[in-house]
Amino acid sequence: MAESIAPPTVSPVSVKVTPLPLRAVLPWAVFVGTLMLVLLYFVGAEQGATSVFSGEGVHEWVHDGRHLLGFPCH
Numbered sequence: 001m002a003e004s005i006a007p008p009t010v011s012p013v014s015v016k017v018t019p020l021p022l023r024a025v026l027p028w029a030v031f032v033g034t035l036m037l038v039l040l041y042f043v044g045a046e047q048g049a050t051s052v053f054s055g056e057g058v059h060e061w062v063h064d065g066r067h068l069l070g071f072p073c074h
């Protein structure tokens with residue numbers, strides 16, 4: 001005769017969620033947003049007359065991202 005195996009009982013766990021204050025998040029949001037804008041510049045506009053660095057080095061490093069995001073290239 002087969003014995004039935006009862007599923008293990010799990011007692012409920014109470015989790016207290018503490019909201020993050022805006023003053024703690026805002027500097028990091030500004031920092032990450034600035035980094036994203038710099039990255040977007042290098043991916044999207046670092047070429048030709050608007051380039052910060054001479055040569056094609058930066059453009060070649062971000063070339064695949066440029067095509068992935070749909071920026072005009074070649």
Ligand SMILES: [Zn+2]
Pocket residue numbers: 063067073074
């Ligand atoms: Zn290209």
